Amino acid sequence: MRYLLDTTALIDFAKGREPASSRILGFSEGGDELAVCAINVAEFYAGVPPAQRGVWDEFFSTLTYWDVTAQAARHAGCLRFDFARKGRVLSTTDVIIAAVAQEKEAVIVTDNTKGLPDGRRASPVHFRLTTPGRCTTPPWSASSPGRPFSGARCASTSRR
Template identity: 30%
Template sequence: MALLDTTTVIDVGKGNPRAIRAVEKAGKEGGRLMLSAVVLFELSAGSPPGIDEKRKMLVQAFGILPFGPIHAERAGVIYKELRDAGLDIGPLDAMIAAAAICEDEVLITSNVKHFARIKELKIQSY
């Protein structure tokens, strides 16, 4: 399994060939591709104009990983540690990272700037 970041779903929806290749490769190598419930929230709250129907189709194509208490606790620790170090990535990215860490899965993203700050997070960038 692999988790897709919000930027990845948006990039796939826009037809970004690098994002599409990364998702296809992960699907072949690791099986099921999932979205954290937090990614679903972000997509629902702020999809770029014109991508809404594509977003709906993409969301239906992937499984949704519920965001539970273990994820919330880990996200709080990540968020606090980074904020205290002056490396704030925002609560939503901390939540997405926590889901990947707690599930011991790779996060597929182009947002390396934020996610690389989390040492224990496995990232596949494109």
């Protein structure tokens, strides 16, 4: 399965909040593809102090990076226009994230379903919270400062 990690999920993961922490680790250890795009990276780093950037640089280097293509940008603009005409104003950043995920046929991992188009519709992109999993070792407790995820292990559970 392919997952695009939204900023809310990344922040929850960084702060060790459940269920995001164990579920993201579970997706990773289960062989699922975890990705980010420019919007997620920029929004996340806006809250990272300089002393912690190296650790997060290493984390982001383990994820797939999806570009915001011209087609995704166009689609995002069209989504925003269409939803505005229906009385639902969505942020440009949220519709860009949705368009990238749709282009890659990925699931957005987020708790921000209100900010995303078709938040409950089962289309090529499913907007939902992360799915069940449990972490037996938090990523920050069993890791060295330069390797934030060494030693973290998640139990295998159903992730679909």
